[in-house]
Amino acid sequence: MYQTLFLLVGLIVVTSCSELNRTKDDLTQNAQVYAEDAFNTLEYAKSFNHQNSDIHERSVAQIVFPKAVKGSFIFGGNYAEGYLVENGQIIDQIRMIGGNIGPNIGGQSYSQITYIMDPGTLFEIQTGQKFSLKGTASYAKSGQSMTDIFGQISDGQSLITVIFNQSGYLAGISFEGTYISLKK
Template sequence: MTFSRREALVALGATGLTAACSNGVGSSNAATIDARVDQTLGSLFSNYPGTRDLANKSVGMLVMPLVTEVGLGFGGGGGNGALRVGGATVDYYSMVKASGGLQIGAQQYSHVLFFMTSEALQNFRRSPGYAAGANVFYATPSQGENLNAETTTSLAPVIAVIFGQSGLRVGATLEGVKYTRIIP
């Protein structure tokens, strides 16, 4: 049996997507998500000490321990995480990301959304499917870089810190991210 290039390419893409989906990110067990959130916050605070001050000044944090993205022309990604208010988990969320454009590759990373105002947190929690938009300030710190909470809180009511990237994904994309509450 012989495969055309197109069939081989589709098979490789499907294999990559299947591998990404079966990496444990989809686990909706509350204890597993909480353990990953604790580990992710520990890593964030030890590698980027300024984020501890940011966390202390925030009214809530959505922690996504592991987001996996794969793209070949069209792409997607996702992961599960927890919303913490006052240091306690109050809800669990899934994140789904879709993209289209000139792209190829796969990557994994962690991110935390810091809600700096009560209004931003309430809008997030009341939304049936929150889509990250123009009101989010993205910070991608380099190793040892310090994020200053006084500077960043004046920029946006929601601050996204993206860290721990691994893998390689090349290209320009139009991306959309949606967060949805889940019951583990």
Template structure:
């Protein structure tokens, strides 16, 4: 079985698993207007909790915001959410985020995340790929509280910086490594 076929099968099983729990419907039922509003609100939550993110937004070429990602798993798991890419304050396009995982896991949670695309190269890559897998392509740095304290305009050297925030639920840890981000029509 090829790697792409295995990946497709895994994503299909993960989606079925999420759909059976009803969580997928709550993550994907948003209209474009709802996504716009929810994404703007999520950014305000992030900026209040982490002011360095707001500072980064002023120099970012674009910001991908996923205001509600639902993650569930029992050995096999997955996550799904929809979001917006902002260029400045304007909506550029809409994306979904899908992650599949396996291993010791049980539970469900929701969270939000934002990816600040700092270079034109990173924005072009996201726009032109049929599905951007985080960890392949532009370099993404996951910003935690410790790193956030040391970031400044002179230390921002990578293509993209990601913030995970507003976590709720009963599942340990969130990683965006291996997440696939794809353009959707709205």
């Protein structure tokens, strides 16, 4: 009896693990972006808002995530792959992984550009990683999903993040930690 139960539980665990790997592979494939996507995202951001164009001109480099995904139910996370762009050239591939906590529910995909405002921060990202903390509020406005960033805490406030192209629906308020590193 116990052997049969143990065998059944073992079979379920092995099957579940293979499904987790397949789900991880599917998510990674869906998050795949290309250089052209990054350049198109930068151009779109500059064209839809004059303030973004000004920030772009003042920045020393940009981290462009053409397609990021985020999901939450009290606890949640986000993931994106993108590019570090300096002087209109791709320098490195970048990965963003984050987690959040707060009264949030739903999921969305979006585009994100993080403008790097000083050479020191660019150097930190190129030689290691960058961690930032921020608060976000997600809500619906005129039938569209919106996200506002507030209380951003990063070394010297040298990063400016813009989120746009949102689809899906996420509502709530949360405290987020985001880890940006070079994709190896």
